[in-house]
Amino acid sequence: MKLDHLAALNAEREARRPAILVTDTGDGTQRLVLETEIDRDPLAEVLRERLLSGKSGIVEAEGRSFFLTVQVPPVRLLVVGAVHISQALCPMAAALELDVTVIDPRTAFATPERFPDVTLLAEWPDDAFARLAPLDRYTALAALTHDPKIDDPALTAALKAECFYVGALGSRKSHARRLDRLHEGGLGPEDTARIHGPIGLDIGAVTPAEIAVSILAEVVATLRRDRIRGKAKGERADCMRHDIDD
Template structure:
């Protein structure tokens, strides 16, 4: 790989923007395609497929053999609330190679003893987000505290940042009240409709571990743009589609 292309790829990685390096295997020529250039590129549909899978590899285009080096930002999962569900959720999410951070200003809950080997911020969400950096389309957020003072600012920030997955714990009644509060805070019905609430796939989950499974299944389904119960997962998260259509 040429040094200038490597430097450009590193710059895109640091900015959490996807990029694809196209290498012609016949003559070694290369071109770097950045996020803003995906939609207009002749290989746009091929890029779409590769971005969804995140896999690099060879493709045959018009008799040419091209190697696509696909760089996709690592998927982050921000867990709002150091609760029992979060304790079950974190190791499962890490097994899926998600970059997990737990955020909860309640220091009695947000302790290293309860969350060993997990990035843990005992701060209010706005302060934690400032420390983490800009939320983006490769970020999932699960609000689990049941406390509007903590959950609502998190949901507002995630929706405004177009996070690919935004979910909130609570019954249908509590979610309806949540939607009213967020509407009063200035969010449109179209924005709040993107919240997965009650959070998780409907698998009849009861225990914290079962609820954690349902949440992660919904996160993965949204990321992969599956269709669940007639809705396109990725209502917000055509995160990868946006990369091509923006």
């Protein structure tokens, strides 16, 4: 790998931007393709598929053989609320190789004893986000506290950063009130339409663990749908979601 390509890949990795190094195995020529340049590349369709899988490897195209070195940012799940659902959600998300962080300023809930082996920030969301890498399109956010003072700022930040998934716990009535607050705060209907609320796929979930499963299923479905189908920003999956009564 040429030093300039290595430096460019490192820069993209640091900025949490995906990129693919294309190497012609026949003559050794290389080109670095950034995500924003894929549509203009001769191997556009193959490159999009590889970004979806995140896997490097050899592909055959145009009668030639290419090795694709695929670099994608690790998918992050920011869980706002150190609640029972979060306790069930974190180990499941870790098993899916998601980079999980729990954020909650309520120190009685945000304790290492309740969340072992999890990055835990006992801070308000705005303060926590200032210390983390910037929110981006490889970040999912689940707001689970039911407390507008905590959830609303987190949802606003995630929507403005165009996180690929933004979900919020609550019944349809509480979600309607949430939308009113966010609109009063300056967000438009097109922005708030991206919120998955009530959060999670409709699997009839009742227990915290079942709700956690429904949330993770929706996160994965949104991630794969957005990456492979190239859906327009803000479009949501056509699926039912479970309600949680007030």
